[in-house]
Amino acid sequence: MDWFSLILAGIFEMFGVTMINKLHKDRNRKSLILLFFGFGASFICLSYAMKTLPMGTAYAIWTGIGASGGAILGMLLYGESKDWKRLVFITMVLSAAVGLKLVS
Template sequence: MAWILLLGAGAIEIGMAVALRYADGWSRPVPSMIGIVLALASIFLLTHALKSLPAGTAYAVWTGIGAIGVAVVGVLAFGESTAPLRLVCIGLVVTGVVGLRLLDA
């Protein structure tokens, strides 16, 4: 169950980052509030996952899911770079997240 909570927290973290991108430096109230609410929801789920998972593992996976997800959204929705070295680096983060999950299994 903790891994499901952690996965949910990471997914919500992606939504938070996208909302904050649209917040335009906190100048747009609706995306700003959405970003804050999603950040709190993500931290809430992370906190519950930490009851069963090692803190270092959970935090690394949580930030990794967020980083990977935001990078993918950036490429697909915002036309960000798909330079080969960038994709390799994102792949390394994926490898690290999967590796941490396998080590905890």
């Protein structure tokens, strides 16, 4: 359940980052509330996962999912560059997260 919670925390982190972009564009109360919800849920899930997972592993995977997921969402939703070099580095971040899971 700890790994599920950690992955869910990363997904909520991606949602929160997306809401930052939406808030920047729309400047409305709904976007702000969703931003707080996304990051709040992310921290709650991360906190739960860290009850059993080592802090370094949990934090690295959480930030890896959030950073790479945010970059992928930017490409899919906001027309950011899909240059092959970006994709290689996103793959490296995700591979490192999987590697931490394998050795933990």
